[in-house]
Amino acid sequence: MTIPNPDRHWIQIKKASYNTVATITQQLQTTRADHLTCGPRGIATWRLSSSAEIEVLNDEQLTIHGQTIHAEVNHLPAHVYRALVQASPAFTQYPEVDHLYQQIRDGKPDWDTAQFTRSLEEIAQGGRRPDQVPRLVSTPRTYSATWHPQEFFLRVNKAGDWFAALTFTASFQRLSRSIAPVTVGLDLGLNPLTVAYTSLGESHTFSPTDLSHLDQVAGSRLTPAAQKILRHLTYASGREDAEKIIGWLNHHASRVFAERLSHRAMNTNFIQQARNLAIHDHHFSALSQYLYTSRIPFRRVASYSTSQLCACCFEKEGLEVKGELGFTTFTCPRCKTVRCRHENAAHNVMLRGLNLPPRCKKSQAG
CATH class of the missing domain: 3.30.420 (Nucleotidyltransferase; domain 5)
Structure with missing residues (x-):
């Protein structure tokens, strides 16, 4: 399946997963896609088979056919990150993290460092729970997106660093416009x-x-x-x-x-x-x-x-x-x-x- 006008977003994979990614490109059904020029420069690009099983587990992990890859998928624009979380049934995150976020945005004068630190550690100790509600992004009013896991790419550069491309279709609905742009x-x-x-x-x-x-x-x-x-x-x-x-x-x-x-x-x-x-x-x-x-x-x-x-x-x-x-x-x-x-x-x-x-x-x- 070819996605019309795809919106591809590249994220860097953590070094701890480099060997796993290299193995995936060798063992799974992949296709060289060196013609794909968008994103970071690389010496080789692979497209995974559309049947590849990809799950996003949390902000830092995803799996490809059960093999865990570490990458900060939360480093995506708000609208595509929301689409990714909402389309990932296995997604887990820390409860109440959105309340901490509001505290750091509000900041002074009511800021209490000791209380915030205690709350941060309590949330971390409680661990992640299943939750498909995007917590650290506001709801976009103008942009929306749909994630297409069947179009997933891996790329390696000269230095041996690995990147992954997630594919979306994105749309925009204008709410207001200056009379004279x-x-x-x-x-x-x-x-x-x-x-x-x-x-x-x-x-x-x-x-x-x-x-x-x-x-x-x-x-x-x-x-x-x-x-x-x-x-x-x-x-x-x-x-x-x-x-x-x-x-x-x-x-x-x-x-x-x-x-x-x-x-x-x-x-x-x-x-x-x-x-x-x-x-x-x-x-x-x-x-x-x-x-x-x-x-x-x-x-x-x-x-x-x-x-x-x-x-x-x-x-x-x-x-x-x-x-x-x-x-x-x-x-x-x-x-x-x-x-x-x-x-x-x-x-x-x-x-x-x-x-x-x-x-x-x-x-x-x-």
Whole structure:
């Protein structure tokens, strides 16, 4: 069976399962699918037979013909994660985990670190129970999805790392729309998560939810199970923050441009914390997949010097003028513009997407 317009989401498999996955590709009926170019780069890709028995057991485990594979399937966009959980009869999760999630999102001033830590350990000690209600995602109002376990792919890269692709069909139903949708350029980061600059000359900043109250919890002696739950909670919070950007774009944007990202250029903080990893996953893959589903044209542009060059001089006169960067500000020595450095970068991203104006390097220093 071929799924029309499939929405494939790749997740990295844990190293402890690499040997198991390699064995599966050798023993089960698989087909080489090296023509499948979406997702992480690899040297070989296999498609499992449509008769392969795949079950998702929890946020960290699935089975293929009874063989357990460790992978964080909760690292998926909200709508496809919901579809996965609801279509998995064997799915188990920790009860009351959604209440903990609401506590960390609410945070201060009523935060009680000791009480939260006790509740976290009690839930971890109680273990998982059968539950097909997605607990760590809000109910999407505009996106929906259906999981197709018969289209399941495995891929290995040069370094020997393994990935799995889960296939969905996704749909979008628009609830509201700006009277005059605009072109938008995005500067992607951690804090702020994103600054959007529009063709009307307006900017909008998306900031993360403050989770600093969790620092003491993370620094305490948690059991391994409690540590995993805490990582899932903070990842879910980062995902929810990032997906607010999608909601804004669906209402306001007619087309979107963003920087072409590379893992080498990204700050290591992007992958050191679960919240930041969620933002990383959004910037690299979920953003484009969401906009594809909602049929908003999206393209990435060159990211060089977007923060350092004055967008005002470039837009008005086609000049590439290097400015001075403060912690949060950009100052142009030529036109004397002082503005948020992230707004300036988003403005440059939009201009590059529109190819306006024709580039001419008349000035480098102003």
